[in-house]
Amino acid sequence: MFYDQAKIFVKGGDGGNGIVAFRREKYVPEGGPAGGDGGRGGSVIIVGNEGLRTLVDLRYQRHYKGTRGEHGMGKTMHGRSGEDRLLKVPIGTVIKDADTGETLADIIEEGQEVVVAKGGRGGRGNARFVSSLNRAPQLAEQGEPGEERWLELELKVLADVGLVGFPNVGKSTLIAAVSAARPKIANYPFTTLEPNLGVVRVGEGQSFVMADIPGLIEGAHEGVGLGHDFLRHTDRSRVLIHVLDIAGSEGRDPLEDFDVIQRELALYKPQLADKPMVVAANKMDLTDAEENLERLQAKLGDDYKLFPISAATSEGLQPLIWQVHQILEELGPVQQAVEEVTHMDVQMKPEKEERFKITRDDNAVFIVTGKEVERHVAMTNFDHEEAVVRLSRIFGKMGLDQALRDAGAKHGDPVKIRDLEFDFIEYGGGIDADEDKGD
Missing domain, CATH: 2.70.210.12 (GTP1/OBG domain)
Incomplete structure (x- = not known):
């Protein structure tokens, strides 16, 4: 998650x-x-x-x-x-x-x-x-x-797709090739110690989350090699991709690897056997890959969809991604984790603030801020004298004139609202909005 x-x-x-x-x-x-x-x-x-x-x-x-x-x-x-x-x-x-x-x-x-x-x-x-x-x-x-x-x-987000398999079969390389995730990749077991997640973009408005789950080993269902922690993330995934080192570059037989991982998943939780799964035969660019692929095809038959790929060269990745996306579409909308935030308001909170605020900058200019007063200035057309007079009356009714006096404003002092600067005129009318210095 x-x-x-x-x-x-x-x-x-x-x-x-x-x-x-x-x-x-x-x-x-x-x-x-x-x-x-x-x-x-x-x-x-x-x-x-x-x-x-x-x-x-x-x-x-x-x-x-x-x-x-x-x-x-x-x-x-x-x-x-x-x-x-x-x-x-x-x-x-x-x-x-x-x-x-x-x-x-x-x-x-x-x-x-x-x-x-x-x-x-x-x-x-x-x-x-x-x-x-x-x-x-x-x-x-x-x-x-x-x-x-x-x-x-x-x-x-809960991961839609989980990558499972032995250490060093290329899961981190695969997620790096199909998403923006940048997991640590090295040639030794348990390089990945916690799940890496990446967003796989299929098309406009179409994407899913993939989890690079750390490598499983025999006995994982009993907690061997942090097995319980790793398998827990497998349980949260909706679709599994079983990644195999089809070239046997680590000295293991990929067919035996398949049986071991499948057995560990079933022993940990039998329901995992019901999850949709596809098999990715990785490292097709290496020697012995073709021969082992034929053996694996004969073993799996029609039980699983098999995709020969090379995560290192990106060979065969597109059909794999489209197949997984199609399975997710058939499963229907994902239920997002919202239980921890359902107490929050589901509508925008109304903003409650004072009508205006007066401060003074280093140049002795009185700065007036506030949504209401700034809105009146923005909606005033200063090319029309009647509009300027009306703005002055609005300021008087809002109490802005008296507030400026209370803040220490004297006759002729500059007052700035948004990008407009006016003179404060003491003649009973308050602000003289007729003299525009700021535009």
Whole structure:
């Protein structure tokens, strides 16, 4: 059992901009405001999928973004919403915030959806700002930026396929040839002292986990040579590949090796005899391999599928991998180990934080941070004077003016929010958002 991991960046699509527009129709000389709203940005959504076994596909692409919403149009036509981006992950995937390490969600069932980066809402067009005092507003909102974050995905995986066989038959070389695993490989017995696991990628969205189980010896079922520890991992595998040194390079007869290992598996746990198994006749590139292969074929008959291979040269590996993948598909979806994390929330935890925070940098600039206040700045179109005035009023209602005074801000002191810098003006109105120094 090991943890399959991936680190990805997700960003919701930005909302489309609202626009300032007026009716320009024949015989309507003073048409009213007709600016439409922008569309909402698409979200990034993680979906549980029973057909997947690993996170290997997420390592080939690390950035995922929702589509931006379309901008509003004239005649009060609203922009189209952006498309959501769906990411399929195996059952048992735990989602964590990469920066804080906080566990955000646990995917525990087929079709479960978790929004990990919400798309920004569309900005409102000027038709939405009509009031009894302002019949022709000259302001519209920018689209809200989509949420973004780095995520760590973690999947506790049981090995789908276990490699069994005597020491030095080439199990470590085989797993290194078909996966990204890099086990220690040397020409002496018990080079491998604990299972090495690797993800074998068969195709797009198709992969399985292979375990290089340390070499078994006669008497393993009684605990000889750490036999119980090794056999326990064999028991957790769904399919077994019996790897034989078909060339007899260690001075043993491969046919006798086959009988010994099969006997040890059955003596340890009779149910192991019911597990699907294929036989890999390894080291076909060495002398005497062909002769021993004929003897083995005669011995096995139709009881087991036999694949002549050379892990060192990669000969014959592709048919072996496809056969194992086909067996796993016939066995159906794997049941991932989720029992240790089922207490976690299965939906994103709502973030609870203060509306804004004020700090001061080394240049005596007051830095204002906070999702709400930054969102208002991002959605303000500073080309429109009415929008700037509206932003100042919003800051006043939020209590930002008084908070800056309490923090020691004086008339003319610079205040920075996101990439925009303003002067703090003491005239009863608080921040003068009309003077933009930062863009």
